[in-house]
Amino acid sequence: MAVLTDRPAAPVTRRADRGPRARVNRILGYAVLIAFGLVFLYPFVIQLGNSLKTEPDAAANPLSPIPDALTLAGFERIFAGTNFPLWLGNSLLVTVLVTLGRVFFDSLAGYALARLRFRGRAGLFAAVIAVMAVPGVVLLIPKFLVLKQLGLYDSYAGLVVPLLADAAGVFIMKQFFESVPVSVEEAARIDGAGVFRTFWSVVLPMARPALITLTILSFQGSWNEFPHSLVSVQDPHLFTLPRGLADLVSGSLGKGTQYPLKLGAALLATIPVAVLFMVFQRYFVRGANEGADKG
Amino acid sequence: MATEALRAPATTPAKPPRRRGGGIRGNENIAGWLFVAPVIVILGLFLLLPILMALWVSLTDWNGQGSPFTGDVPFVGGDNYTRLFADDGLDRRDFMTSIRNNMYYVGIVVPVQTALALGLALVVNNRMLKGKGFFRSAFYFPSVTSSVAISVVFLFLFANSGAVNRLLGLLGINGPEWFADSRGVLHLLLGAVGVDTPPGALTSGGPFGLTWWDWLAGPSVAMVSIISLVIWTTSGTFMLMFLAALQNVPVALDEASTLDGATRWQRFRHVTLPLIKPTMFLVLTLGLIGSWQVFDQVYVMSQGDPAKTTLTPAYLSYRTAFRDFDYGSGAAISFVLFLIIILLTLLQRRVMADRDEPRRARWWRRRVPEGS
Numbered sequence: 001m002a003v004l005t006d007r008p009a010a011p012v013t014r015r016a017d018r019g020p021r022a023r024v025n026r027i028l029g030y031a032v033l034i035a036f037g038l039v040f041l042y043p044f045v046i047q048l049g050n051s052l053k054t055e056p057d058a059a060a061n062p063l064s065p066i067p068d069a070l071t072l073a074g075f076e077r078i079f080a081g082t083n084f085p086l087w088l089g090n091s092l093l094v095t096v097l098v099t100l101g102r103v104f105f106d107s108l109a110g111y112a113l114a115r116l117r118f119r120g121r122a123g124l125f126a127a128v129i130a131v132m133a134v135p136g137v138v139l140l141i142p143k144f145l146v147l148k149q150l151g152l153y154d155s156y157a158g159l160v161v162p163l164l165a166d167a168a169g170v171f172i173m174k175q176f177f178e179s180v181p182v183s184v185e186e187a188a189r190i191d192g193a194g195v196f197r198t199f200w201s202v203v204l205p206m207a208r209p210a211l212i213t214l215t216i217l218s219f220q221g222s223w224n225e226f227p228h229s230l231v232s233v234q235d236p237h238l239f240t241l242p243r244g245l246a247d248l249v250s251g252s253l254g255k256g257t258q259y260p261l262k263l264g265a266a267l268l269a270t271i272p273v274a275v276l277f278m279v280f281q282r283y284f285v286r287g288a289n290e291g292a293d294k295g
Numbered sequence: 296m297a298t299e300a301l302r303a304p305a306t307t308p309a310k311p312p313r314r315r316g317g318g319i320r321g322n323e324n325i326a327g328w329l330f331v332a333p334v335i336v337i338l339g340l341f342l343l344l345p346i347l348m349a350l351w352v353s354l355t356d357w358n359g360q361g362s363p364f365t366g367d368v369p370f371v372g373g374d375n376y377t378r379l380f381a382d383d384g385l386d387r388r389d390f391m392t393s394i395r396n397n398m399y400y401v402g403i404v405v406p407v408q409t410a411l412a413l414g415l416a417l418v419v420n421n422r423m424l425k426g427k428g429f430f431r432s433a434f435y436f437p438s439v440t441s442s443v444a445i446s447v448v449f450l451f452l453f454a455n456s457g458a459v460n461r462l463l464g465l466l467g468i469n470g471p472e473w474f475a476d477s478r479g480v481l482h483l484l485l486g487a488v489g490v491d492t493p494p495g496a497l498t499s500g501g502p503f504g505l506t507w508w509d510w511l512a513g514p515s516v517a518m519v520s521i522i523s524l525v526i527w528t529t530s531g532t533f534m535l536m537f538l539a540a541l542q543n544v545p546v547a548l549d550e551a552s553t554l555d556g557a558t559r560w561q562r563f564r565h566v567t568l569p570l571i572k573p574t575m576f577l578v579l580t581l582g583l584i585g586s587w588q589v590f591d592q593v594y595v596m597s598q599g600d601p602a603k604t605t606l607t608p609a610y611l612s613y614r615t616a617f618r619d620f621d622y623g624s625g626a627a628i629s630f631v632l633f634l635i636i637i638l639l640t641l642l643q644r645r646v647m648a649d650r651d652e653p654r655r656a657r658w659w660r661r662r663v664p665e666g667s
Contacts (some may be wrong), residue, residue, distance in 0.1 A: 022423065032418050033430045040433050040527070046458055047448045062451065063461045109334040118327025124335075131338055134346075135636045137588040137609040138629040141616045142345025145352060145363065150340075162341035165334040195326035224441040226591050231617070242443040246595050249447050259451055266444035277439050281432055284439055288535040 044270075051075070051264035058259040074260030075268075083236065084265060087244035091223060091269075094159050094240055098222040101164035103214050107207065109165070110173025111199050115185070125174070131167040137227060144231040158232040159240070163222055169214050172287075176210035177203065209286075216280050217287045220273050241269045353626035363622070375627035383504055386624060390631075391503040393606040397587060399514040400522060400607065405582040408526045412533035412578065417563075419534070420541045431538070435531035445528060446595035450474075453520045473520045477602035479512025480519060515604030521592050529585065533578045540574035541567070580643040587636050608632045 049065035050058045057068045078084045112118070113125050143162060144153070152158035180203060188202045204211070226242040233239070239247065245265055277284055348363070356371050357363040378386045415434055419427045437445065452458045453473040460470030501507040514522060544567055552562050568575075590609040593599065599606035599614065608628055616625025 026423050029418055029421050029424045033424065033427075036415060037430050037433045040437055040531070043448050043452060043527075044436075046452065050451065059456065062454065062456065062458045105333040105337070108330040112327045112330035116323045116327035116330065118324040121327065124331060128334075128338075131342055133584075133637075133640065134342060135584060135588050135633060137590050138612070138633040138636075139342065139345055139349075140609075140613055141352070141622060141626050141629055142349035143341060144616075145348045145622075146341060146345045149348075149362065149364075162337065165337040167338060170334055195322060199330075220439055224443075226441070226443050226594075230594075230613075242441055245441075245443050245447060249450065250595055250598060257454075259454075262447050263451060266441075266447040269444045270440050273440055274436075277432075277436060284435070285535055288435075288438075288532050289539045 047263045047267055051260050051267050053260055055258065055260060058263075059257060062259075071260075074264040077258075077261050078265050078268065081261075082248060082265070083239065083244060084268070086237065087239050087241045088268075090159075090238060091241040093156070094163075094225075094229075095219055095222045097160045098163045099215055099218040101160070102166055102169050102218040102222075103211060105165045106169035106214060107173045107204060107211065108199070109170045110175075111177050111203060113170065113174045114177035115182075115203075116195065128167045128170050132171065140227055140231045143228070147232055152232075154233050154235050154238065156238065159229060159238060162232070163225065163228060166218075166221075169218065172214055172217075173207070173210055176207055180206055209283075212280070213283045213286050216276060216283045219276065220284075223273055245269055349626045349629060352622055353630055355623050357622045359616075359620045359622055371623065375623045376631075378624065379627060379631065380503065387504045389603065389606065389611060390608070390628060391505050392509075392603050393608045393611045395505065395510055395512070396514065396518060396604060397589070397607045400518060400589060401583065401586045403514065403522050404525055404529075404586045405579065408530050408533060408582060409575070409578050411526065411530045413537050413575075415530065415534045416537035416541055420538055431535075434534055437528045438531040440528075442528070442591040443595050445524065446592050449520065449524045450596055459520075471516045474517050474597055475601050476516035477600075477604045479515055479604070481511055481513030483516075484513075512604075515601070517597055517601055518605050521589070521596060521605060524592055524596075525586070525589065529582070533582070536574055536578055537571065540571040544570045576643060576646070580640060583639045583643065584636055587632065587639070608635075 045065045046062065049067060050062065051074050052070055052072070053061075053067040054069060054071050054073065061068070109128075113121060113128070147153040147158045147162070152161065184202060184206070185198050188198045193202070224242060225240070226246065229238075229240045229243040230246075233243075236247075245262075248265060249262055352363050353375055354370060354372055355363060356369040356374075362368075378384065379390045380387065418424070419431050419434075421427070454460075455472045455475075457473075459473070463470040501510055548566055548570075549562060552566050557565070588609050589607050590613070593605055593607055593610040594613075597605040599610055609632060612625045612628035612632065614625075615628060616622045
């Protein structure tokens, strides 16, 4: 290292890239990456492999990803023997409605909080921040109470309406709208566009990256939502996928192993989010770090 | 007045001195409220109102029949709360058991997930490695999947003759029956060194109706499997947060300290760590908040069994209300949990603000550094 002191900073790293010590470091780095890569991905491999096995095979060789004899029996039973198609339909309906609602309502509120000057705006924004801090799980009983009182318990409305807006989404949209230059709106206003018109046809189209992030987070959130469906409905016809899956595992049907069936159903519930993740990774990442800002 | 003051900074950059008073401004006032109205209605109805209603229910003996707001529902005042803390009985024992379980859970999950997330972020941030994008996604992927679906997979992995026990078998270890084993890990460790029967002093009494021996059990074997599941799912998200922070650490600073002869550990300890401190506290806070709310995994994997060693306050509150139809107690448990989470969050904020402003040094300041 001492030899390098007469050189500028950049070559130091390049020099450090070579040499036996750097090579050991690099090999060590890859070893860590691969080991943890296995830890984080192998359970999914096992899941896929075992969902395609026969029951005795899954019980006997849980660690092996390759089925002795490939069979779709597990999947056939998912569709023939459970309410899976119903759960899937409910999940799709709830997810689409919740996502549309969140994207629209959160953008409206985010825009107002970022750009419109109205009395009580600061207080309202403080309230949004405070609401983000309310721990969801302690709201299970309270939500049930309100749904009962409003007559929404055990209905699609009960599944959907309470999730139509979320404080974190409002926050993300507000942050984004603040970064849009004001001059664009002014031009629209001078041309005589009203507030909603300006929002809808001028500002919203510019917010596409934020809208995609919010859409993806909302989709993923409502697709995976479990506790809310647990306290808002009781009727098996209104079960969403996570609810049905939980019932399959720990409810009346849950006793007995049936691993290929259960793993297959869990796999099918994971696929939409997995595909979304592979296609829109960077938006998930943005969402995670957007979450980081809110603290 | 307050709005005036807060309004200014947000708009200074581009706001010309235009249109004051009536016209457009009045318009914006109405439009503003119309724009936020849907969110206010939904969050108000399903977030704020519920809290108030539950506060009322926690003071009653409502059993789920009819409305809790009629005169027929017996008002019991603080009874539900005293049964959790003061009255000797099953309610208090269950509640305190759930608190104990969750304390061990938090005590392991938060430090391990934070350390793992930071470690992975450091490796993924390494400039000399290729293919990092793939691994970053691989580590993050479990975080975006359904907690229920993942729990199903882990039930299979931790089955008696499941993958985990097979792996342990390869190492010559005879794995436990994960979801049937209620023994506390600390008890097991003590057993390994020959302390099988607890000393009399520990069995004879202890706070809140549990003996000291019970308090000191450690997480049960069953809880350990839930802990490993949660660490596995959450580390990815926190890794991304650390990674974002690490990427803001100027490379020049690192190189300068290398030139000054700092070792790798010294650079991490004195250059990197101080720079990512805000993220560290954020991760710890989110971790604390999240891990006091563990619910989905308990519901799917164990329902509090075996021997109540995976019972957590969140799950107990749900079970008390929706299975035993004792909504008053259930709501009271939620409120205690609410307070625990708020208190921990405030404490974290306090410590964090304190660290940012050295002048406000107080007694706790001296104690914090060792832990970090």
